[in-house]
Amino acid sequence: MRRPFPDVAGLGGAFAHTVYLISRREFITRVRSRFFIVGTIVFMALLVGYIVLQALVLSRAVTTVKVAFTPDAQAMAQQLRAVTNTDPTVKLLTSSVPDAAAGRAQVRDGTVDALVSGDPTAPVVSVKDTLDPTIAAALNALVKEAALNRALTAGGVDPTSVERAVANANISIALLDPNAQQRGERAVAGIFVAALLYVSLLLYGQIVAASVVEEKANRIIEILLSTVRPRQLLLGKVIGIGLMGFMQLVLLGAAALVAVSRTQVLSVPTIGVEAVLGGLLWFVLGFVFYALLYAAGGSMVSRQEDLGAITTPITMLVLGTYLAFFWVIANPDNPIAALISIIPPFAPVLMPARMATGDAQAWQVLVAAVLTLLAIAGLNLLAARIYTNSVLRVGSRVKFIQAWRGGD
Secondary structure, X not given: OOOOOOOOOOOOHHXXXXXXXXXXXXXXXXXXXHHHHHHHHHHHXXXXXXXXXXXXXXXXXXXXXXXXXXXXXXXXXXXXXXXXXXXOOEEEEEEEOOOHXXXXXXXXXXXXXXXXXXXXXXXXXXXXXXXXXXXXXXXXXXXXXXXXXXXXXXXOOOHHHHHHHHHHOOOEEEEOOOOXXXXXXXXXXXXXXXXXXXXHHHHHHHHHHHHHHHHHHOOHHHHHOOOOOHHHHHHHHHHHHHHHHHHHHHHHHHHHHHHHHHHOOOOHHHHHHHHHHHHHHHHHHHHHHHHHHHHHHHOXXXXXXXXXXXXXXXXXXXXXXXXXXXXXXXXXXXXXXXXXXXXXXXXXXXXXXXXXXXXXXXXXXXXXXXXXXXXXXXXXXXXXXXXHHHOOOOOXXXXXXXXXXXXX
């Protein structure tokens, strides 16, 4: 009979086939469970509901717009206030600047949202990347009115010329930072990806550890190890639960993309697909990395009550990685931020988040992936040894030195 798996790295087809059977059992058992089905539906509903809620909040929110005027355009300030007072969704704040250069500096540093300068019949409106549509429409109306008044005052002009002058009168928008809106959307996507991976690594890592303890406490582990090796059981369990988590994240990511595209909260073509694919790739690497730690930790205790004490250091490491993300995203050009995102313990959360924000360079992603794969290979040897030496010890918590050395 032909073996379903060829020899790989000296492990043999029998080894690989056993790992496949164990992982298949874990995957099928868990995706058919009520926890997975109900949990996935609830998570999808909460995620879609949150996105829809954000869209409703944004649609009803009052937008405060700060507009500065140079002396030659100051006459438009009072007129603009009169026009926008009738719109409850926009709150206009006006100010004066001595010249256009000073006003553009305030736009760049965020003190004001827009600067109006120049002749009232053809003013230039300087903004970072976009002008509020209500303000833009009001300014265009004022410019047309000013052009009409000037043409009529001049006299001796036929009506056709007056209408043409009014129709051609518009503001000119100068973009001082055209990518600001895209960066804002990417920052939101980065926070979303980091939070999702943080929760996923903790949740599925704890499931791995709890599964090990459950089998150990019920003495099922003794039956399993009578037919398979500890390392096969470890790898099969990690792969099976990882596939279950991957499937759940794919469903959540698809639901998020559909909700975002429908509500237009973010620009899907710009960031959605990249963020989702990067998050899924790094979930695989991050899950394997941390699941091995959680499995090794779970094998050192025999009761669910003792699991928290052994897995707390791992949980704190994941939490620290998530908290570090906020410093990294606030300092995208800092070499230390780039270095931290490459190091394996932090890379599974920080690197996909930096990919979503557009701050990660291709070589950094490649180096982080290679280092994470090397770390997984080394961690696999360490976790397999601890798991092998601890999983059959029932009773008190196994100390690390005992798990490493084996024996009594």
